[in-house]
Structures are given as C-alpha cells and as structure tokens.
Amino acid sequence: MGRAVAADRDGARRFVALAVRHLAVPAALQAAEETGLSTVLVDRAGTAGDLAVRSGLDADRVRTVLDCLAAAGYVERQASRYSASAALSAVYGPMAAPQPIAGALRFWDGATTWLRTGSPAISMLDTDGSAYAAVSDELAAAHRQPAAALAARLVEHDLLPSRARVVDIGAGSGVWGTELLERAAEASLVLVDRPRVQERAMERAEQLGLATRVRCGPTDWRDLASSSIDADIAVLANVCHVESSSSAAALVAAAAGCVVPGGAVVVVDTIPEAPGVDLDASAQALQLGLRTGSGTVHSELDYRRWFHAAGLAEPFPLELEVPGSRLRALVGRHGSRAG
Ligand SMILES: C[S@@+](CC[C@H](N)C(=O)[O-])C[C@H]1O[C@@H](n2cnc3c(N)ncnc32)[C@H](O)[C@@H]1O
Structure with a gap:
C-alpha cells in the first residue's frame, strides 16, 4: 500500500514537472511581451546586458527568458548576443497586431468551454463569410x-x-x-x-x-x-x-x-x-x-x-x-x- 502511494506520488510529480516544462515557453513568450522585452529585441539585437538596460530589466533574468525562447526557436543566440528570429520580427514589427501572445492565450482560454459545449472560441463560420x-x-x-x-x-x-x-x-x-x-x-x-x-x-x-x-x-x-x-x-x-x-x-x-x-x-x-x-x-x-x-x-x-x-x-x-x-x-x- 505504502509503495503504491509512493508510486502515485512519483507519477504525479513527473506529470506536474512535464506540464510545467511544456508551459515554460508560453510563459516566457508572455513575460517577454508584457515587459516589452520582445519589442526591445526586435528593435535591435544585443547581449542580455544591453537588452536589460534598454528594457529596464535584470540581465540574468533577461538571459534566462531569452535562452528559453532561443531553445524554442523564437530567438537566435550567437555567443552572448541575442537577435529576434524573422518570425518574431514580423510579429513585433511596425505592422504588428498589439500583444499577439495575449491574444493567443485568450484564444486558448476558450478550450475548456469548447471541450464542455463545442462552442468555438471565435467563430470563423459566419454565413456571409x-x-x-x-x-x-x-x-x-x-x-x-x-x-x-x-x-x-x-x-x-x-x-x-x-x-x-x-x-x-x-x-x-x-x-x-x-x-x-x-x-x-x-x-x-x-x-x-x-x-x-x-x-x-x-x-x-x-x-x-x-x-x-x-x-x-x-x-x-x-x-x-x-x-x-x-x-x-x-x-x-x-x-x-x-x-x-x-x-x-x-x-x-x-x-x-x-x-x-x-x-x-x-x-x-x-x-x-x-x-x-x-x-x-x-x-x-x-x-x-x-x-x-x-x-x-x-x-x-x-x-x-x-x-x-x-x-x-x-x-x-x-x-x-x-x-x-x-x-x-x-x-x-x-x-x-x-x-
Ligand atoms: C480555411 S479556409 C480555406 C480557403 C482556401 N481554400 C485556402 O486554402 O486558402 C475555408 C473556406 O471555406 C469556406 N466555407 C466554409 N463553409 C462553407 C460552406 N458551407 N460553403 C462554402 N464555403 C464554405 C470559408 O468561407 C473559407 O473561405
């Protein structure tokens, strides 16, 4: 019995660890957007130190967030210098929609309602098109x-x-x-x-x-x-x-x-x-x-x-x-x- 409970706890810990890991990239995208770090990076490439000064943030924390985004392909890193990928530049460039990550997160917020009821988060299928x-x-x-x-x-x-x-x-x-x-x-x-x-x-x-x-x-x-x-x-x-x-x-x-x-x-x-x-x-x-x-x-x-x-x-x-x-x-x- 004791062993079964321990195994359950291990399984639960692994699940939470995996879910937290999967949610790391959306969290980093959201933090970079909300603090303006993404826009600062799109304006000009730089080291974590440069980018921290320009965005008013801490250099170590900037590096941690950008490394996560670099590993996911949103940001490029060469030695200690970070630059925006072409996609990030397009999203936060002059023609960009405001706060695209906030919009994407609002969209995914609709998943629970959709799962319960089948109601779409946004309906693309209006009859006039x-x-x-x-x-x-x-x-x-x-x-x-x-x-x-x-x-x-x-x-x-x-x-x-x-x-x-x-x-x-x-x-x-x-x-x-x-x-x-x-x-x-x-x-x-x-x-x-x-x-x-x-x-x-x-x-x-x-x-x-x-x-x-x-x-x-x-x-x-x-x-x-x-x-x-x-x-x-x-x-x-x-x-x-x-x-x-x-x-x-x-x-x-x-x-x-x-x-x-x-x-x-x-x-x-x-x-x-x-x-x-x-x-x-x-x-x-x-x-x-x-x-x-x-x-x-x-x-x-x-x-x-x-x-x-x-x-x-x-x-x-x-x-x-x-x-x-x-x-x-x-x-x-x-x-x-x-x-
Ligand atoms: C995802 S878009 C694809 C458009 C295009 N074929 C393409 O690949 O770029 C789906 C299209 O199907 C159309 N559509 C949806 N329901 C329809 C219906 N009942 N009759 C005709 N067109 C419909 C939408 O208006 C939309 O233009």
Whole structure:
C-alpha cells in the first residue's frame, strides 16, 4: 500500500514537472511581451546586458527568458548576443497586431468551454463569410506557393487539360484555382464560397487579369447538387478541416458530384497517414475545434473511405514538397482508374 502511494506520488510529480516544462515557453513568450522585452529585441539585437538596460530589466533574468525562447526557436543566440528570429520580427514589427501572445492565450482560454459545449472560441463560420473575407489576403499569401506546386504536379500527371473547368470549393482567396488558370490557357474557374469571400476573390482575380475566366457559384457547398456544375477538377483545399467527419464526407461526395468522368477531386490539407499521436496535427485539430466548433484534421484513411463512398477511384497522393508546409494533396479520379 505504502509503495503504491509512493508510486502515485512519483507519477504525479513527473506529470506536474512535464506540464510545467511544456508551459515554460508560453510563459516566457508572455513575460517577454508584457515587459516589452520582445519589442526591445526586435528593435535591435544585443547581449542580455544591453537588452536589460534598454528594457529596464535584470540581465540574468533577461538571459534566462531569452535562452528559453532561443531553445524554442523564437530567438537566435550567437555567443552572448541575442537577435529576434524573422518570425518574431514580423510579429513585433511596425505592422504588428498589439500583444499577439495575449491574444493567443485568450484564444486558448476558450478550450475548456469548447471541450464542455463545442462552442468555438471565435467563430470563423459566419454565413456571409466576413471572418474569412477579412483574412483573404493572408490566405492567398500563405497558399500561393503550395498552390503553384499543386498546379505543376497536376500538369506533370496530365490532369490539367488546357480547357479545364475547375471548381474551387471553399475557395477563400481563390488562389488554388487561379494558380491552375495560370497553367492552363483556356481553363475557367467557378468559386464556391460565402458571399463576402467570393467578392474578395473576384477582386483578386481582376487584379491578376483573370476575371473573365472566373465566376461565382453557390455560396454554400451544400447547394452544389442543384447547381449543375460540370468540372474536370474539383479542388477542396483546407476546407474539409472546417467540417466534422460526417460533413467532410458529404463535402467530398458533393465535390465528386460536380466532376465529369475522367475528371478528378483534389483534396489539399494537413493529412496525417493514420489517426494517431502527432503533435502538429493534434494541435491543429484543437485549434480548428476552437475556431469552428466541429472542424478537425482528418486522416488519409478517412479520405480514402470518403472517396470510395463517393464513387471515386482509389486516391493517390501528390507531394507538394513546399518547405515548411505540411499540406499534402490526394487525388481521386472519377470514372477511370488512378494513374
Ligand atoms: C480555411 S479556409 C480555406 C480557403 C482556401 N481554400 C485556402 O486554402 O486558402 C475555408 C473556406 O471555406 C469556406 N466555407 C466554409 N463553409 C462553407 C460552406 N458551407 N460553403 C462554402 N464555403 C464554405 C470559408 O468561407 C473559407 O473561405
């Protein structure tokens, strides 16, 4: 009995030690933000002593916090000199949002409520699309490179005819579709998304000189079945993950319903090969839950089941190979075996 209690105590101590260790980096980020140390570091690199003078803090404590942030990759340290990483500079530079760490911590504060009730901490899924319209430019910038890679891979696999009819479902900025248009001279694009998001995507298409080849389709993917869209390629990029498993299955089926024989459904997302413990994918799933209520990361096994149920051929992966991106593409042909 005594031994069991001691073992329990040891286990509890190890748990607390691990949790405290995991919380060290957020605590250091918060302390650096609240004291102004992050801003001082972004202004100019220096030793702990220099930075302490400029921020009015103690040099030893500054060194301790910065070493923690250096180990986590937020700060660079060469000998005794600290400098901000590019990411930290972007976050605390002149265009920065005020107090980004405070904002992130407020967001994660919503995890308990979400776990209890399923209510998101912030809802991205308004029916007019205001929330996603507001981040349209950011999404275009973040996804332009993988979208160009996808277009190149589809050309290599002979899946992008020059007159391809493309439907981009949950299109956001439309970057996935417009990159395909850049590669196929007579291709056309239908954007399926919420109204405010479509407006922003059309403005972007105009800026790119592509507006005559782009039109808006339904404002809800659930209306695709009655829209009589015929597509050679249906793109589902980063949209299945805003849906629960059952809705994502229906979304894949709706995309398959638009694709003509010989065409293909292309899913692009974070797609772990199997459900399981993968910190990046699990953290993204938790974040998606807090942003959407029931969105999550789906595994390749899930997608394979949904492609099969939608009458598509066994999907094959297209590796986008963009450094720093976990996005993968899965392609399922309609009415012909995958090549
Ligand atoms: C995470 S964003 C991805 C945007 C874009 N595909 C990309 O990768 O940059 C998800 C998009 O799905 C759209 N969306 C969410 N629910 C939708 C629905 N029911 N019908 C159509 N679009 C929807 C959102 O408005 C948003 O633009």
